[in-house]
Amino acid sequence: MDILKVLSRGIKPTGKKTGGPSAAAALPSAGSKPNPQFFHDKVGGSSSKGKKRKRSKKDQGDNHGEDEEEEVSDVDFFAPKTDEHSEKPAETKGDGEGGGDGKVEEQPKKKAKKLLLDEEECKRILRSHRLKLSILSGQQKEEKAEPKKKKAKKDKKSREEPAETKEDKKPELVNPQPLTSFRDLRDIYDIAPQVADNITRQGFRQPSEVQMASLPLLLDAKTALKKADANGHISAEGGVDFMAVAPTGSGKTISFLIPAIDGIIRRRGEKTDEHVLDAIIVAPTRELASQIVNEGRKLALGTGVRVVLMKRTLPLSAHEDKRETEDDDGDDSDADGNEDDEEGKNAEEPEASEDESDSEAEQTKGEGSEKPKPPARVDILVTTPKILLNFLSGGTKPVTLKKSLPTVRSLILDEADVLLDPIFKKQTIGIWRACTNADLRMSFWSATMASNIETIITKQLDKMSKRMEIQPKPLIRLVVGLKDTAVPSVSHRLIYTATEPGKLLALRQLLHPVKESGAAEEPLRPPFLVFTQTIERAQALHDELKYDIPVEAGGSARIAVLHSSLSDSVRSKIMARFRSGEIWVLVTTDVLARGVDFAGVNGVVNYDVPNSAAAYVHRVGRTGRAGREGGIAVTFYTKDDVPFVKSVANVIAASERQAGSNKVEGGGSSSTVQKWLLDALPKVAKEDRRKLKVRGVESRRTGGKATITTKSAWERKRENNRRGAIEGSKRRKKLEQQKQKEGGGDGDGEFGGFDD
Numbered sequence: 214m215d216i217l218k219v220l221s222r223g224i225k226p227t228g229k230k231t232g233g234p235s236a237a238a239a240l241p242s243a244g245s246k247p248n249p250q251f252f253h254d255k256v257g258g259s260s261s262k263g264k265k266r267k268r269s270k271k272d273q274g275d276n277h278g279e280d281e282e283e284e285v286s287d288v289d290f291f292a293p294k295t296d297e298h299s300e301k302p303a304e305t306k307g308d309g310e311g312g313g314d315g316k317v318e319e320q321p322k323k324k325a326k327k328l329l330l331d332e333e334e335c336k337r338i339l340r341s342h343r344l345k346l347s348i349l350s351g352q353q354k355e356e357k358a359e360p361k362k363k364k365a366k367k368d369k370k371s372r373e374e375p376a377e378t379k380e381d382k383k384p385e386l387v388n389p390q391p392l393t394s395f396r397d398l399r400d401i402y403d404i405a406p407q408v409a410d411n412i413t414r415q416g417f418r419q420p421s422e423v424q425m426a427s428l429p430l431l432l433d434a435k436t437a438l439k440k441a442d443a444n445g446h447i448s449a450e451g452g453v454d455f456m457a458v459a460p461t462g463s464g465k466t467i468s469f470l471i472p473a474i475d476g477i478i479r480r481r482g483e484k485t486d487e488h489v490l491d492a493i494i495v496a497p498t499r500e501l502a503s504q505i506v507n508e509g510r511k512l513a514l515g516t517g518v519r520v521v522l523m524k525r526t527l528p529l530s531a532h533e534d535k536r537e538t539e540d541d542d543g544d545d546s547d548a549d550g551n552e553d554d555e556e557g558k559n560a561e562e563p564e565a566s567e568d569e570s571d572s573e574a575e576q577t578k579g580e581g582s583e584k585p586k587p588p589a590r591v592d593i594l595v596t597t598p599k600i601l602l603n604f605l606s607g608g609t610k611p612v613t614l615k616k617s618l619p620t621v622r623s624l625i626l627d628e629a630d631v632l633l634d635p636i637f638k639k640q641t642i643g644i645w646r647a648c649t650n651a652d653l654r655m656s657f658w659s660a661t662m663a664s665n666i667e668t669i670i671t672k673q674l675d676k677m678s679k680r681m682e683i684q685p686k687p688l689i690r691l692v693v694g695l696k697d698t699a700v701p702s703v704s705h706r707l708i709y710t711a712t713e714p715g716k717l718l719a720l721r722q723l724l725h726p727v728k729e730s731g732a733a734e735e736p737l738r739p740p741f742l743v744f745t746q747t748i749e750r751a752q753a754l755h756d757e758l759k760y761d762i763p764v765e766a767g768g769s770a771r772i773a774v775l776h777s778s779l780s781d782s783v784r785s786k787i788m789a790r791f792r793s794g795e796i797w798v799l800v801t802t803d804v805l806a807r808g809v810d811f812a813g814v815n816g817v818v819n820y821d822v823p824n825s826a827a828a829y830v831h832r833v834g835r836t837g838r839a840g841r842e843g844g845i846a847v848t849f850y851t852k853d854d855v856p857f858v859k860s861v862a863n864v865i866a867a868s869e870r871q872a873g874s875n876k877v878e879g880g881g882s883s884s885t886v887q888k889w890l891l892d893a894l895p896k897v898a899k900e901d902r903r904k905l906k907v908r909g910v911e912s913r914r915t916g917g918k919a920t921i922t923t924k925s926a927w928e929r930k931r932e933n934n935r936r937g938a939i940e941g942s943k944r945r946k947k948l949e950q951q952k953q954k955e956g957g958g959d960g961d962g963e964f965g966g967f968d969d
């Protein structure tokens with residue numbers, strides 16, 4: 214197999230071991246910032262109220278149809294403001310382009326009212342981008358009380374307690390102002406000029422869908438809802454709590470960072486030297502937390518806002534609680550929250566270790582270790598759950614909060630569904646309870662959000678507002694596109710190989726430079742990620758593949774393994790080498806499944822089937838980011854996976870339906886998962902799904918050393934027997950020699966028996 218060719222394709226061979234950034238830039242999915250928007254459906258204007266939305270392939274990209282409806286995608290919402298929308302061009306408002314000296318000029322509120330779109334227009338834009346916003350809890354419901362009573366009259370039994378109708382249960386839809394251009398951030402929402410400049414500097418031209426819907430609400434909910442809530446029955450004063458379910462790679466990170474940074478700049482005013490812990494961002498893995506810090510620092514450049522990664526030695530300023538708070542979140546759901554639980558490791562790897570070499574930590578260490586450390590200067594803290602909870606509880610078990618964080622006004626849970634899943638739930642809720650500010654605003658972000666997680670969130674919000682004796686804020690949920698599906702820009706392959714050796718052979722074929730005759734699949738274009746179920750399997754697969762790459766192509770340096778058992782510094786180095794293009798094949802576990810952003814990744818291989826539909830969505834979301842086309846997701850399944858693969862097949866089918874890629878001319882189907890296969894795959898019982906999510910496929914939980922090889926079980930057994938026989942014979946020979954030495958025996962000693 215000529216690995217050299219495949220790994221060198223599109224990349225000039227340097228003869229050196231490092232690929233460097235230029236190598237990565239040569240890859241098709243890297244390079245300049247693409248259009249981050251996924252959807253541009255045709256939606257009628259206000260006159261077309263009630264018309265059905267069309268979701269054909271034609272609607273989504275090809276806008277040359279004969280349809281007479283007004284096409285939203287033809288309207289350039291992102292052109293500079295004209296007099297029609299804007300009173301004055303932004304340049305005349307003294308925004309101080311190119312700022313960055315750290316000084317903030319308090320700006321008077323603009324004539325936002327005149328810039329706002331009417332509700333019908335908002336609705337039309339939101340629908341064309343498949344943005345659905347609803348109020349999940351916390352709204353004032355007076356107006357809804359009346360119809361309930363009427364319904365109750367019909368039913369004698371329910372007269373005393375009016376029945377909740379289906380309509381009542383349905384969350385109320387709302388159409389806030391969408392952000393049609395980043396320019397609106399200044400013109401309507403008055404964001405700090407430095408932050409606006411930093412957005413431009415990063416090359417972001419158009420807001421992505423999640424940014425369109427979330428930024429207005431998080432920056433100024435009252436203005437964003439002005440036209441949508443003329444009666445004022447949504448109490449947006451002081452902001453809203455927010456949940457965003459948006460595709461992987463759709464730009465959620467800056468959606469929560471911009472409001473966090475801008476809020477701090479606004480509140481501190483002229484006191485730019487003051488650093489008060491204002492926002493906490495919680496992420497499930499160290500890689501993701503570090504990445505958020507980097508993104509935050511880019512956006513906060515020149516503002517003086519300090520974005521810091523939590524470390525064990527960081528002297529964070531906190532309030533010492535006199536009365537120790539018991540860890541009684543009182544939740545009746547099955548939160549074991551044990552991060553050391555071996556079972557949990559299989560699903561999503563929690564963070565176990567902390568790097569102490571952080572410059573912030575070093576900076577705050579006293580000369581002599583006895584000296585009390587001055588509090589760290591932090592405005593935004595980014596953390597994994599365990600390390601912050603340890604700080605707050607002093608490591609007590611069971612967890613007892615000894616400190617609180619009363620200055621925190623914004624708690625952001627990135628990958629909220631996993632943070633509120635049993636593995637992390639207790640830690641996350643513990644942090645939430647430590648944030649005691651009455652103005653605390655919560656936001657929850659993920660590409661997937663199961664309904665039980667939404668319930669946990671609404672219950673917990675309710676509990677917290679009762680505890681603090683405050684009126685709950687409206688919780689607004691945003692869903693971009695079809696909930697819990699894979700990003701539309703990725704194409705999927707589902708490959709059956711009966712056994713493990715077959716799977717390894719198939720993976721090797723994907724590395725092959727050209728399609729071999731008889732090979733079922735096209736080779737993959739590096740760089741790509743390969744996911745396994747366990748750390749042992751990742752290690753074993755890496756060992757198996759590492760010498761496949763010829764020295765001329767960089768040899769074993771081109772392939773690496775990353776998992777949570779490695780030290781933080783090793784993990785960081787591997788991440789850096791993969792980002793720079795030096796490593797082309799990265800074998801990993803679910804520790805890299807969520808959040809991490811490698812712009813140039815062309816493919817994702819699920820060597821082991823993911824443990825849940827959500828895990829599939831996140832793993833494959835490492836490619837096709839920010840609207841980049843050409844990402845490929847390959848999933849292998851074997852005999853052992855058949856009982857569990859249905860949820861993955863379903864999510865592929867739904868994702869392809871959404872992307873419009875499963876229909877071909879003439880009414881045929883080009884979907885990855887044929888209907889017969891979907892029908893034939895067994896349904897997975899709820900209990901089995903739960904077990905699978907926690908433990909993975911049982912037969913792969915080796916406990917000890919994982920075996921990944923191209924040899925069949927029969928071949929391996931034969932080899933083992935042969936090896937055993939040789940060793941046995943050696944032992945017998947040695948014994949005989951020893952006996953002869955000792956007693957000069959004739960060798961007719963006792964029968965030693967067979968060793969195997």
Ligand SMILES: Nc1ncnc2c1ncn2[C@@H]1O[C@H](COP(=O)(O)OP(=O)(O)OP(=O)(O)O)[C@@H](O)[C@H]1O
Pocket residue numbers: 246247248249416417418419420421424459460461462463464465466467659660807808809810812834838839
């Ligand atoms: N408006 C924009 N235009 C172009 N690129 C953007 C824009 N906003 C964000 N990006 C880029 O898109 C990529 C993905 O963004 P981000 O990591 O925030 O995605 P995400 O939604 O958090 O994904 P995940 O669910 O996987 O965590 C990043 O490289 C980011 O720089």
